[in-house]
Amino acid sequence: xxxxxxxxxxxxxxxxxxxxTITQMLARRLGWHLLDSGALYRLTALAAVRQQVSLDDExxxxxxxxxxDVSFLPTGDGEPVRVMLEGEDVTKEIRTEQTGENASRVxxxxxxxxxxxxxxxxxxxxxxxVADGRDMGTVVFPDAPAKIFLTATAxxxxxxxxxxxxxxxxxxxxxxxxxxxxxxxxxxMNREAAPLKPAEDAQVIDSTGLSIEEVLDRCMAAAxxx
Numbered sequence: 001x002x003x004x005x006x007x008x009x010x011x012x013x014x015x016x017x018x019x020x021t022i023t024q025m026l027a028r029r030l031g032w033h034l035l036d037s038g039a040l041y042r043l044t045a046l047a048a049v050r051q052q053v054s055l056d057d058e059x060x061x062x063x064x065x066x067x068x069d070v071s072f073l074p075t076g077d078g079e080p081v082r083v084m085l086e087g088e089d090v091t092k093e094i095r096t097e098q099t100g101e102n103a104s105r106v107x108x109x110x111x112x113x114x115x116x117x118x119x120x121x122x123x124x125x126x127x128x129x130v131a132d133g134r135d136m137g138t139v140v141f142p143d144a145p146a147k148i149f150l151t152a153t154a155x156x157x158x159x160x161x162x163x164x165x166x167x168x169x170x171x172x173x174x175x176x177x178x179x180x181x182x183x184x185x186x187x188x189m190n191r192e193a194a195p196l197k198p199a200e201d202a203q204v205i206d207s208t209g210l211s212i213e214e215v216l217d218r219c220m221a222a223a224x225x226x
Contacts, residue, residue, distance in 0.1 A: 003121075004143070007032075007128040010136035013150035014185055014196060016157025018207045018215055022150060023132035024081060025216050029223060030130070034072060035123040037133030037140065038103070039083050040116050041072050042094040043107065045102035047085065057103050058112070065115040079175040083120045097180065104184050107134075110193040134188060137199035146223035149198035150215070154181050 009032075011023050020036065027034040044065045045055065053060040073082040083091045093099065106112055120140050123129055130142065137147035152160075158178035165172040188196040198204055203222040207215045 003124050006124050006126050007146075008124060008134070008141045008144040009128070009130045009146040009148065009225075010137070010141050010144045010199070011130065011132050011148045011219070012134050012136050012196070012198065013148075013152055014134075014152075014157065014181075015186060016161050016181060017026060017149050017150045017152045017177075018123045018160075018212070019132045020080065021212060022215055022219055023130045025212070026219060026223070026225075027130040027206065029131055029216075030128060032130050033123060033125055034081060035120060035129060035131040035133075036083070037073060037116075037120050037131060039066070040065075040070065040102040040119065041074070041107045041112075042099050043068055043090070044088060044116070046094055046099055046104045046114065048106070049102065050083045053100055054078065061106055061109060062111045062115045063194050065112050065119075067114075068119070069110075074186065084138035097177075101180070101184070104187060108187070108191045108193055113137060113139075113193055116127045135194035137202050138197065142199070146225075148201035148219055149202040149204045149208050149224050150219070151204065154178060154185065156208045157181055 003216055009026060011019050012131065013019050023034060044061065048055060048061055048064045048069060051064060053064055057194045068073060069086045071083060071084045080091055105144055117140065124164055137144055158174055158181050161177050205218050205222065
């Protein structure tokens, strides 16, 4: 089977819509590989900060992106995939609000996206791939046979993030989170490079008010795997 024949399920959508949880559940249930594309931008931003490369230095960021030593290690049910940068587990570090904000700044630069594009496509290996991101169905895997756009209201996504952070012992303000989410949505939807939007042939699923199992069932059905 050539890489172009390997089946791909793309799951795009805004932050907090449940993409991370759902893609891991899909990948585990199907026994497929997983790509957390958002982590690649977060890793680029984190590596740039560590290497003292300015987030405004496009050429420097391209160099960082092209040399990323990254791998994703599977974990047990209910646990996030382990993200390794140069052999170090940075799973928690890349999920901070600051790193997310930095990643959003990095992701608007087309040369950085180009540097990471082939890296993402290299994850397409048998028996299949579940790809989590914001432009998986529109740019990275436009030929994917199954495309899902997972969304939820900004208020619902802020509530979920608030609960996650509180459970982790982080002191956080829900109104500030909501403002950050709306600002990031505005930037991601209106950027010139691969704006956040459903692919024309994607199935849109709104996870607001649904349980994880309900969302998973709808995604399995949308992907023809029910």
